[in-house]
Amino acid sequence: MSANISAADVKKLREMTGAGMMDCKKALKEAEGDFEKAVEVLRKKGQKVSAKRADRDANEGVVVALVSDDKTKGVIVKLSCETDFVAKGDEFIGFTNKAAELALQHFPDTLEDLLKVDMNGLSLGDRVTELVGKINEKIELDTYEKLEATMISPYIHMGNKAAVLVGMNKASDDIYDGGRDVAMQVAAMKPVAVDKDGVDQSIIDKEIEIGKEQARQEGKPEQIIEKIAMGKLNKFFKENTLLNQQFVKDSNETVASFLKKFDKELTVTDFKHVTLG
Numbered sequence: 001m002s003a004n005i006s007a008a009d010v011k012k013l014r015e016m017t018g019a020g021m022m023d024c025k026k027a028l029k030e031a032e033g034d035f036e037k038a039v040e041v042l043r044k045k046g047q048k049v050s051a052k053r054a055d056r057d058a059n060e061g062v063v064v065a066l067v068s069d070d071k072t073k074g075v076i077v078k079l080s081c082e083t084d085f086v087a088k089g090d091e092f093i094g095f096t097n098k099a100a101e102l103a104l105q106h107f108p109d110t111l112e113d114l115l116k117v118d119m120n121g122l123s124l125g126d127r128v129t130e131l132v133g134k135i136n137e138k139i140e141l142d143t144y145e146k147l148e149a150t151m152i153s154p155y156i157h158m159g160n161k162a163a164v165l166v167g168m169n170k171a172s173d174d175i176y177d178g179g180r181d182v183a184m185q186v187a188a189m190k191p192v193a194v195d196k197d198g199v200d201q202s203i204i205d206k207e208i209e210i211g212k213e214q215a216r217q218e219g220k221p222e223q224i225i226e227k228i229a230m231g232k233l234n235k236f237f238k239e240n241t242l243l244n245q246q247f248v249k250d251s252n253e254t255v256a257s258f259l260k261k262f263d264k265e266l267t268v269t270d271f272k273h274v275t276l277g
Contacts (some may be wrong), residue, residue, distance in 0.1 A: 004033045017042050018091075018134050043126060046133025053082075053138040059277045060087040063143075064100040065154040065163035071176060074152040074165040075103040076274045077114075078143035079128075086137055093160070095131060099124060099141060111144040145272040153179025157187050162275040168259075170266045178262050184248070185255055186273050191242040194268050199241065207236045242268055 005028045013024040013035060019042050027045075031037035061080035067073065079096040081087050099114075102124060108114045115125035122130075124141065132139045149167025153176050156163045164183040168175060185191075193199045211229030220228055238244045243256040250258070259266045 005029060009033065009035075013038055013042075017130060019130075020134075023133075042133055043122075043129055046129040046131070050129060050132045050138065053132075056082055056138040058082055058138045058140050058142075060084045061276055062087055062093050062096040062160040063156070063163040063274050063276060064096050064160065065156050065165055065274075066100045066104045067152045067154050067165070068104060071151050071153075071171070072148060073104065073107060074147045074149075074154060074167075074272075075100055075107070076143070076145040076163045076165060076272055077103050077141065078163075078274050078276070080138075080140045080142050080276070081135070082137045086135055086139075087160075092131075092135075095127075096160075103144060103146070107146060108144075109146075111141075114144045115141065143274050145274055147270060147272050149269050151175055151179065153177075153183050155180055155183035155187060157275075162187050162273070164274075165272045167269045167271065168266060169269050170263050172262070175262050175266060178259065181249060182242070182255060182259070182268060183271070185245065186242065186271050188248050189242075189245055190273065191245060191271075192240045193242070194270060195241050195243045196237040199237070204233065207233050242271065 005025070009028055010021060010024045013028060014021055017024070017039060023042060023045065027038040027041040030041050058080035060083055061078060063076065063078045065074065065076045077096060077100040079092065079099065081092065086092055098119070102117050102119060103114055106117050108117065115123060117124045119127045128139060128141050145165070147165045147167050149169070151168045151171035153166050154164065164186045166179045166183045166186065168179055192203065208229045211232035212225050214232070215225045215228040243254065245255050247253050247255050247258045256267070259268070
């Protein structure tokens, strides 16, 4: 080891960055003992690793949902990686939770803005790059969702594989608990919108065309094909919009009717659903 770089220096840099001993030794040598430059060297190593592994699939990871103490703001953050082994590590889970805490604290508008948020002297994006260099696997903070409502209920699916936020127009402890049931509904049934008014027109047009084609394939008369297609569209709305879906905990009622038990005016204003992959 160079006379200017002691074992204590290497140990200090390793504690600062979490990088391996040999990586720290090489970085300090390259930086001529300057700790800030050595950290930059390690970050650049991470960037090289990230670029080198850019063609890899990062389908594993951790999804975290957090809500503010007053339950009016919520965020979901997803940190992706290549292997389930890395995703289950305490460091990886801890990093994702910290990123979610920063997201809730700063409540930025976009993922790009979130990646610029300071995390112990560096941007969150740079800290992700450091993690890449340390773990030597493709890692991306690739999803960020935010939600504001009178009351927000969160749900994190087993093993942090998915997370949901459900916003409602009323607030109470009972409504919060009911909202968690609705959030579980979103995770299980994957609705495309709150109600039919929220369904993108392109999806509606596609479903109508599918309905028409199915009717033609069944040999239905042309004059009733439009009517049949609209019937199929209504069935699509019932199965794929949250308020109209059968409630998973009681198939005898819809999500909308379940919510009316708490307050006749209670409804879902919006939801966010993030999954791995």
